[in-house]
Amino acid sequence: MREILVPWVEKFRPRTLDEVVAQDSPVATLKRFVETGNLPHLLFHGPPGTGKTSAILALTNDLFGPVMLRQRVLELNASDERGISTIREKVKRFAQQSIAAKPSNYTHPCPPFKIIILDEADSLTSDAQSALRRVIEIYTKVTRFCLVCNYVSKIIDPIASRCAKFRFTPLPPDVAVGRLKEIVIQEKVACDDANLEVINDISKGDLRRAITLLHSVHRLYKTRITKDRIVELAGIVPDVIIQSLMHVFQVTQSQRDLNTIIENDIVRNGYPAVQLIEQIGDEIIKVHGINSIIEEGKDTTENINSKQKKQSKQSMIIDLDDDDGQKGLKKDKKVEMDKDDETGNDEDENRDLVGLRDEQKAQIALSIAQTERMLIDGANEELQIKSLLSLILGCFRRG
CATH class of the missing domain: 1.10.8.60 (Helicase, Ruva Protein; domain 3)
Structure with a gap:
């Protein structure tokens, strides 16, 4: 007999709310909804893969059970059916249907309403969301809506204000x-x-x-x-390539070397642009983020201590007469010059250590975000990689 292959994502998906892990606050509230049999409109939002869809499917299973599930629940993926026609046809038609009575001696609560699940609701067009708002208003007595999305900011306010919001966080x-x-x-x-x-x-x-x-x-x-x-x-970019890029940024600072790595090591091997950008961002944060702040703090403390010692030595200079005063003044000037030179050297060393100023770090972070957005919108990967990495190289040169 041929083996039936089921993706492990579906095979091990939680079937009940008790099986949903690491989302204690949303799950506790949803369990109370099941106990009371009363449910508001819901809006689940948070990063992908944190259990949003699994939680609402587990909730409907706890509410209606396997017998009534198909009659009472409609699940749609809004990324595939994102237009206004989907709202007017499928969603409105299901919302208009009468509610079937539950079987006698049925153990599940089976409250007197239907549930419509719109997964990836942030992909709905603005016209579709406006139409959905009207459908929610009309059929709220017999239908509850659950919207699942990654970005709650993409849901229009008239819909978001009608829903109980639950944020799902990344799993520990x-x-x-x-x-x-x-x-x-x-x-x-x-x-x-x-x-x-x-x-x-x-x-x-x-x-x-x-x-x-x-x-x-x-x-x-x-x-x-x-x-x-x-x-x-x-599809992870090998660490040797990431370190080669960092070497170009920090040491050679050669546009020719950067182009060679992009064309021969990245584009030719077909590494995903989003993955490369993510790894480069992580590497820059690791090298020039927390570590540099710690080192800057150490350097600042050492500089303060050094200045205090030199000031205490300067205070010991005593002018006995005019000639001695002139000598003391010359000594003071010499000490100040030496102090400035040493401080300047400390600043140069600190700059070499940090590599990037705060403004340049902010510019790189903003450029990474803009590049990821353009890639999502379908921009050319090779051009975006070259543009971003060249900008990062420019920031290091100005550092």
Whole structure:
């Protein structure tokens, strides 16, 4: 008999609210809704892979059970059906339907309303959202709406104000790795804890991405999962390329060297632009963010102590007469010149250590955000990579 292949994301999706992990506050409130049988319109928002869709599906399963689920729940992915016609046809038609009575001796609450789930609702056009607002107003007595999105700012205020909002946060590493361990044990996958942590680090709190990556590596190689196989399948840019870029930024500062790396190492190997930008941003933050602030603090403390010592030495100069006073004045000037020279050297060393001023760090952060937005809108990846990396190189040159 042929094996039925089910993606692990669906196979291990929580079926009840008790199985939803690391979202204690939203889950506790949703459980109270199930107990009372009363439900407002809902708006779930937060990063991808944090359990938003799983939570609402678990909620509907707890409310209606497997028998009444299809009759009472409509799930639509707004990224595929994002136009006003979807709201007018599918959503409005389902909202108009009468409510079927629940079977006798039914153990689930099954309250007298239907639920419409709009996943990725931030993809709805403004006209579709305006039409949806009107549908919510008309059919609110017999239908509850649950909107799931990544960016709550893209939901118009008239809809957002009608919903109870729940923010889902990225899963803590220990929780995500623990969930991956459960899957590894059940599926009998040869993967140690260190590699599960690598998968979680790559996924950055996105459990769906982590499970998908684990499943993909297992299906492709069939044998023991290793770090190299994980990195290769995840499309991670090798660390040697990232360090080569940082070397160009900090040492050679050559546009020719930068173009060579982009064309020969990045574009030719087909590394995703979004992944490259993410790794470069992380590397710059690691090298020129927290570490530089710590070192700046140390340097500042050392400079203050050095100045205090020199000032105490200057205060010991005593002018006994005019001639001695002139000598003392010359000594004071000499000490000041020496002090300025040393302070200047400290500043130069500090600049070499930090590499970037705050304004340039802000400019790089803004450019990374703009580049990611343009890539989402369909801009050419190679041009965006060249533009961003050239801008970063310019910031280091001015540093």
